[in-house]
Amino acid sequence: MTVDTKTKSYVFQKKISEKGLIAVGSKNDGMYLVLEDPSTGEQKVVLDGISGAAVCSLPHNDPEITSQFTKWAQDSPYTFGAYYGNNAAEELSKFMCEKSKGAFESCLWTQSGSEATENAIKIMRQYHLERGDDKRYKIISRLQSYHGFTLGALSVGDGTRKPPFKPILLSDEQTPKMPQLYPYRDWKAGMSEEDYTKYLLEQAEKVFIDNDPSTISGVLVETVGGSTIGTPTPPKGYLDGLKALCHKYGALLMLDEVMCGLGRCGYDFTYMHPEFGLTTGGPDILSVGKTIGSGFVTLAGLFFSPKICKVFSEGSGLVMGGQTYHSHAFTCKVGLAVQQKIVRDNLVENVRIVGAYMKEQLIEKLKDSKIAGDVRGAGNFLSVEIVKDKSTKQYFDPKLAVGPALHKRIFDKGVIVMGAAGTVGYEYHGLNDVSCFGDHITMGPAFTFKKEHADIIVKAVTEAVFEMEKELL
Numbered sequence: 513m514t515v516d517t518k519t520k521s522y523v524f525q526k527k528i529s530e531k532g533l534i535a536v537g538s539k540n541d542g543m544y545l546v547l548e549d550p551s552t553g554e555q556k557v558v559l560d561g562i563s564g565a566a567v568c569s570l571p572h573n574d575p576e577i578t579s580q581f582t583k584w585a586q587d588s589p590y591t592f593g594a595y596y597g598n599n600a601a602e603e604l605s606k607f608m609c610e611k612s613k614g615a616f617e618s619c620l621w622t623q624s625g626s627e628a629t630e631n632a633i634k635i636m637r638q639y640h641l642e643r644g645d646d647k648r649y650k651i652i653s654r655l656q657s658y659h660g661f662t663l664g665a666l667s668v669g670d671g672t673r674k675p676p677f678k679p680i681l682l683s684d685e686q687t688p689k690m691p692q693l694y695p696y697r698d699w700k701a702g703m704s705e706e707d708y709t710k711y712l713l714e715q716a717e718k719v720f721i722d723n724d725p726s727t728i729s730g731v732l733v734e735t736v737g738g739s740t741i742g743t744p745t746p747p748k749g750y751l752d753g754l755k756a757l758c759h760k761y762g763a764l765l766m767l768d769e770v771m772c773g774l775g776r777c778g779y780d781f782t783y784m785h786p787e788f789g790l791t792t793g794g795p796d797i798l799s800v801g802k803t804i805g806s807g808f809v810t811l812a813g814l815f816f817s818p819k820i821c822k823v824f825s826e827g828s829g830l831v832m833g834g835q836t837y838h839s840h841a842f843t844c845k846v847g848l849a850v851q852q853k854i855v856r857d858n859l860v861e862n863v864r865i866v867g868a869y870m871k872e873q874l875i876e877k878l879k880d881s882k883i884a885g886d887v888r889g890a891g892n893f894l895s896v897e898i899v900k901d902k903s904t905k906q907y908f909d910p911k912l913a914v915g916p917a918l919h920k921r922i923f924d925k926g927v928i929v930m931g932a933a934g935t936v937g938y939e940y941h942g943l944n945d946v947s948c949f950g951d952h953i954t955m956g957p958a959f960t961f962k963k964e965h966a967d968i969i970v971k972a973v974t975e976a977v978f979e980m981e982k983e984l985l
């Protein structure tokens with residue numbers, strides 16, 4: 513057998529042995545990617561409307577950041593966090609805690625959101641042990657949620673990617689699930705916002721009661737859901753109610769803002785959003801990732817409230833475990849520079865303003881579409897859910913894989929978005945036989961995006977939606 517050396521991939525990821533398009537650079541203020549076909553050398557320039565996977569807060573290759581890499585690397589001897597600290601991790605932690613206005617007092621820096629989730633599950637367990645309570649080990653989370661792809665993270669999540677691995681995950685007994693947060697389908701006609709919040713909180717309390725509240729370690733939810741369900745925002749009062757419920761039963765509240773946080777939804781922390789955020793303070797634990805290092809470095813992390821820190825310092829005083837690259841000096845230096853630039857250039861405000869414009873435009877331009885069922889999200893973290901029938905909200909036959917097809921069509925128009933299937937749910941019959949119900953596309957460009965970029969994204973999305981509508985109906 514002859515091997516095409518140009519197209520053969522040696523990376524064990526996505527399509528095995530096949531390179532596919534290769535990113536070879538960026539263009540036009542870093543908002544565009546240059547993708548090369550390895551077999552022909554042909555290049556295509558595309559607007560990155562989802563910044564990878566909602567990762568970039570700054571543009572790709574931002575020279576203000578990347579030009580300092582050599583110096584930062586030279587200033588960063590490697591040290592093992594269990595023995596010696598470093599100033600970069602200290603400075604980034606202090607900067608972020610100050611930004612939280614007292615909600616957090618300490619941070620742990622990890623390499624990925626999945627790793628942050630794994631660490632949080634253990635830290636929550638240690639928190640209870642420090643208080644002399646060894647009964648708590650269960651984490652309640654939501655159906656149709658995502659917290660990462662490592663074993664613990666996959667166990668607390670739910671979605672089409674989970675079922676093949678169930679036999680090697682934490683049990684359902686250890687990871688009870690609340691219903692999904694899905695206003696488009698579950699906030700029924702005639703229900704007020706208060707009614708919907710009440711419904712969600714009653715469901716949450718039922719999960720506590722059904723699973724012996726004295727064994728619940730924590731509740732983990734995405735403040736705004738991401739890739740699995742397409743950016744639904746919670747109703748007013750839900751987060752406050754969930755926090756109160758956790759504390760009533762002695763459990764911790766952890767919010768996952770890996771994808772939706774740190775400015776993506778138009779506010780420094782998404783739980784601070786005035787329409788649906790917490791009205792006082794923060795969660796007990798918060799996870800962040802993606803935009804913190806803007807894709808320049810592999811950085812994610814956990815933030816801890818004063819309550820958590822107090823229990824640890826009055827207990828053993830020690831955080832158990834520690835990984836080789838936790839709170840790594842170079843990645844923290846880059847993270848701090850990214851965060852400082854976001855503040856200096858008012859980029860979170862830009863997300864709020866241009867994001868609101870993009871959402872308005874999507875709603876306006878898609879209002880006559882028969883298949884654009886819902887436009888939702890906050891900041892520039894926006895999604896369009898596609899349905900076969902807007903009045904019944906019936907989704908398309910999963911075999912049509914409308915989400916991925918839409919992704920491809922929008923890409924052909926020069927814009928990258930995330931197209932997904934499985935928005936509503938899934939049925940698993942075998943490795944290559946998963947029915948994914950419901951479809952959506954999600955956007956989340958770099959925080960520096962302008963109205964011109966929003967217009968290009970909206971144009972590509974609307975054209976593609978109307979074309980597919982013609983073909984599908």
Ligand SMILES: Cc1ncc(COP(=O)(O)O)c(C=O)c1O
Pocket residue numbers: 565623624625626627629658659660661734738739768769770771772801802812
């Ligand atoms: C909400 C959420 N949590 C956790 C993760 C896991 O992060 P990572 O892919 O960096 O491991 C993701 C990744 O998409 C995410 O969206």
